[in-house]
Amino acid sequence: MIFDPDDPRLTAFALGELDDAGESARIKSLLAENAEARVYVEDVRRAARLLAESLRLETAPGNATERLEALDRALSGLKSRRKETILRRLRPSFSYAVAAAIAALAIGLSIQRRTERLRERADEAEALARADLGSKDSPPASAPAPIVNAPSPSRDGKSFESKQKKRLSEDDLASLGDGDPPEERFFARGIDGLKQAPADSPSAAKTKANRRRAGDLASNFVAPKDVELELQDRVSKESDKKTARNEPSPPSLQTLMQNRSRASDRETAVSLDPLRRSIRKRSLPSRDEVRIDRLLDFYRATDSIPPGNEPIAATVEVASCPWNPARELARVSLSAGRTIAKDGSGKPIALRARVRIVCDPARVVSRRLLGRDDESRPVDRTSAIETFEIASLAPGTSKVWFLELEPSVGLRDSSLAKNAASAAAKDSIEVGSEKRVGQPGSAGEAASRRAKKESHFGDVSPSARSSSLGPPPSNPAAASRKSATTASNRIRDESLEQKLEASSLKAANSDQGKSSPAPGDALLKVTIFYETPGNVREEETTRLGFDRGIKYSSATADFRFGAAVAEFGLLLRDAPEKGSASFDEVLRLAEPVAGDDPHRREFLDLVRQAQKISGR
Amino acid sequence: MSKTPESADREWVREAFLRFEGPLTLYAAKLLGNVDRARDATQDAFVKLCGEDREEIQGRLAEWLFTVVRRRAFDILRKEGRLTELSDARAESIAADDPEPAEALEREEIALRAVKCLDALPAGQREAIRLKIQHGFSYKEISRITGRSVSSVGVLIHVGLKTIRGRLLSADLRADDRKPIPEA
Numbered sequence: 001m002i003f004d005p006d007d008p009r010l011t012a013f014a015l016g017e018l019d020d021a022g023e024s025a026r027i028k029s030l031l032a033e034n035a036e037a038r039v040y041v042e043d044v045r046r047a048a049r050l051l052a053e054s055l056r057l058e059t060a061p062g063n064a065t066e067r068l069e070a071l072d073r074a075l076s077g078l079k080s081r082r083k084e085t086i087l088r089r090l091r092p093s094f095s096y097a098v099a100a101a102i103a104a105l106a107i108g109l110s111i112q113r114r115t116e117r118l119r120e121r122a123d124e125a126e127a128l129a130r131a132d133l134g135s136k137d138s139p140p141a142s143a144p145a146p147i148v149n150a151p152s153p154s155r156d157g158k159s160f161e162s163k164q165k166k167r168l169s170e171d172d173l174a175s176l177g178d179g180d181p182p183e184e185r186f187f188a189r190g191i192d193g194l195k196q197a198p199a200d201s202p203s204a205a206k207t208k209a210n211r212r213r214a215g216d217l218a219s220n221f222v223a224p225k226d227v228e229l230e231l232q233d234r235v236s237k238e239s240d241k242k243t244a245r246n247e248p249s250p251p252s253l254q255t256l257m258q259n260r261s262r263a264s265d266r267e268t269a270v271s272l273d274p275l276r277r278s279i280r281k282r283s284l285p286s287r288d289e290v291r292i293d294r295l296l297d298f299y300r301a302t303d304s305i306p307p308g309n310e311p312i313a314a315t316v317e318v319a320s321c322p323w324n325p326a327r328e329l330a331r332v333s334l335s336a337g338r339t340i341a342k343d344g345s346g347k348p349i350a351l352r353a354r355v356r357i358v359c360d361p362a363r364v365v366s367r368r369l370l371g372r373d374d375e376s377r378p379v380d381r382t383s384a385i386e387t388f389e390i391a392s393l394a395p396g397t398s399k400v401w402f403l404e405l406e407p408s409v410g411l412r413d414s415s416l417a418k419n420a421a422s423a424a425a426k427d428s429i430e431v432g433s434e435k436r437v438g439q440p441g442s443a444g445e446a447a448s449r450r451a452k453k454e455s456h457f458g459d460v461s462p463s464a465r466s467s468s469l470g471p472p473p474s475n476p477a478a479a480s481r482k483s484a485t486t487a488s489n490r491i492r493d494e495s496l497e498q499k500l501e502a503s504s505l506k507a508a509n510s511d512q513g514k515s516s517p518a519p520g521d522a523l524l525k526v527t528i529f530y531e532t533p534g535n536v537r538e539e540e541t542t543r544l545g546f547d548r549g550i551k552y553s554s555a556t557a558d559f560r561f562g563a564a565v566a567e568f569g570l571l572l573r574d575a576p577e578k579g580s581a582s583f584d585e586v587l588r589l590a591e592p593v594a595g596d597d598p599h600r601r602e603f604l605d606l607v608r609q610a611q612k613i614s615g616r
Numbered sequence: 617m618s619k620t621p622e623s624a625d626r627e628w629v630r631e632a633f634l635r636f637e638g639p640l641t642l643y644a645a646k647l648l649g650n651v652d653r654a655r656d657a658t659q660d661a662f663v664k665l666c667g668e669d670r671e672e673i674q675g676r677l678a679e680w681l682f683t684v685v686r687r688r689a690f691d692i693l694r695k696e697g698r699l700t701e702l703s704d705a706r707a708e709s710i711a712a713d714d715p716e717p718a719e720a721l722e723r724e725e726i727a728l729r730a731v732k733c734l735d736a737l738p739a740g741q742r743e744a745i746r747l748k749i750q751h752g753f754s755y756k757e758i759s760r761i762t763g764r765s766v767s768s769v770g771v772l773i774h775v776g777l778k779t780i781r782g783r784l785l786s787a788d789l790r791a792d793d794r795k796p797i798p799e800a
């Protein structure tokens with residue numbers, strides 16, 4: 001076999017598509033003999049790998065969670081599909097058949113009516129002609145054609161033809177052929193005339209065409225109206241029946257989803273491309289073109305792909321917030337393994353997972369999910385639970401969320417003290433270290449200890465929890481209700497808490513350090529429910545996020561880069577919560593951890609260019 | 617407790633949505649060049665799926681959904697009068713119109729370069745390569761989705777990848793040319 005770079009079998013072989021064993025053997029022998037062929041096949045594989053890697057980064061536009069909700073609503077509105085399948089399939093064809101029958105009937109009736117009118121007029125004209133000509137000139141009734149062919153003077157001096165022309169013009173028949181000879185006009189008048197038309201007449205074909213046009217005229221001006229009225233009548237009757245049965249029409253799936261998609265236009269029209277385009281054109285993108293969660297999705301994390309055959313890895317990291325020292329920033333990352341699941345044909349399938357993030361209300365006053373909770377929403381949302389459904393986490397990819405947490409007052413003091421100490425001992429702290437840098441005996445530490453005792457994830461009393469949500473309510477009844485609500489919420493979560501506490505603690509220890517933090521230290525808890533191939537039941541795993549007083553500059557590389565991306569997004573959106581964010585700070589955060597990653601290098605370029613454009 | 621047929625069907629549609637909605641929207645977006653219309657096409661496919669007999673298409677669900685989305689996308693393009701197949705000549709001219717192809721290519725990372733090359737290919741090649749590499753379909757499945765013969769799909773993918781390979785190689789060579797020559 002001779003090497004031919006234009007042979008598609010080489011590409012098929014490189015992509016594993018050559019089914020034929022004989023062909024495959026021939027290609028293999030060619031590759032063994034020919035170095036050029038080997039290089040070619042390797043290049044094709046390399047190009048395919050490059051493409052696969054890049055295309056994997058492309059994510060579907062839109063918010064799948066919202067559309068999934070719409071799908072659920074629509075599915076719940078669907079009636080028993082199996083029972084109705086035949087009826088539903090028949091219904092449209094039945095409707096079309098009825099409509100077609102009505103239309104045909106209306107057209108037929110109108111043609112008949114028209115023909116009758118024409119015949120009446122022809123008879124009338126004939127009678128008139130007979131009267132004009134007198135009995136001695138009148139030809140036999142079986143031969144009316146000569147009457148028309150031989151125009152005769154009438155009593156009032158006007159020719160019959162002129163009268164005939166006038167009548168025809170009244171019936172719009174003049175338009176059927178002004179240049180036609182009179183006999184054709186007569187033939188066009190009706191069936192009688194047609195009967196008398198000579199079969200071999202040169203104008204017979206034209207006459208037939210005229211007749212067709214007459215039919216068209218009739219259908220154009222009469223039939224549609226009839227059909228329309230008939231259909232309107234049918235529709236109103238159907239509508240009346242429905243109203244009488246009090247049967248609301250279920251919203252269609254399409255309507256629901258279209259409404260949803262229209263509602264989320266603003267959210268979905270955003271990707272990195274508009275941002276790149278704007279900056280390359282020396283202008284800053286509009287607010288709507290910047291979506292922080294999309295930016296975070298775009299820049300891949302480097303440290304969280306699960307090792308080996310592990311299907312999933314989740315990490316939670318908490319450090320101080322770069323743009324707001326009074327707050328903590330939590331990074332939650334969920335990654336799918338490289339070979340997570342395969343379908344029947346051996347192809348890898350995307351992971352489906354649900355992620356539930358619960359902030360401890362005793363320790364976190366408010367939280368903001370960057371990218372989702374934009375500035376239009378109030379900061380102090382009381383709901384501390386976020387749930388995400390991930391429809392397609394492709395193998396080897398990850399999803400990252402950043403939450404800005406406002407710790408309760410005691411914790412904040414403690415955290416600030418920790419941060420100050422952390423900054424002072426900056427050099428001694430390793431990246432990702434869990435080293436606790438507190439001020440023993442300080443007020444902040446005492447507050448921290450108090451808060452730990454009152455924690456949601458540890459031993460907590462309802463009164464302590466309610467007090468942590470804000471100032472005590474002045475109304476005792478309201479206070480009682482609030483306590484009851486929080487207590488009931490707590491009970492709901494308690495069984496899960498107890499079940500997961502041991503494994504959470506273990507996981508947290510293994511992930512985040514060597515010391516043994518109590519569950520009560522956790523600011524937030526992340527539970528991941530996910531499916532594994534062959535198992536119907538979901539697996540679950542939990543991670544806790546601890547406030548260890550780590551300053552953002554000492555956090556992991558992924559945390560710092562993600563925080564830089566989020567800060568850049570806040571700046572571009574000119575968000576009110578951007579605090580002390582600055583382009584310089586973004587660069588300070590991102591530069592040391594960009595490495596050789598081309599996307600991260602490009603990010604730095606974008607930040608620099610945006611800084612120049614904004615002049616800040 | 618066994619599931620009723622209706623709930624099983626619902627679950628089936630739901631699972632299909634979870635698994636394929638993203639890839640289908642992406643595929644349609646590449647065909648239509650418009651996210652909203654892509655989403656409409658995808659939604660139409662799932663609406664249609666609700667009325668289909670599960671047993672009939674269960675074994676070839678992915679293929680069926682991609683086929684429906686493709687047809688819907690082409691209907692939309694026809695309706696809008698935008699169905700102009702990108703010919704090879706036009707693709708070449710578009711690629712050549714790039715003001716600074718070498719510099720632009722060098723700036724991008726190699727994988728981004730590959731995608732850029734892919735996007736400059738004629739529509740048929742682009743679609744076949746995306747279906748193969750991005751969505752993981754076999755030649756036979758692509759042939760059923762696109763209505764082309766298996767050999768035609770093979771040729772499209774071969775020509776497309778060969779073009780990408782050639783452009784990547786030439787970019788690499790240009791990059792090598794710019795490197796300073798080490799002194800002897």
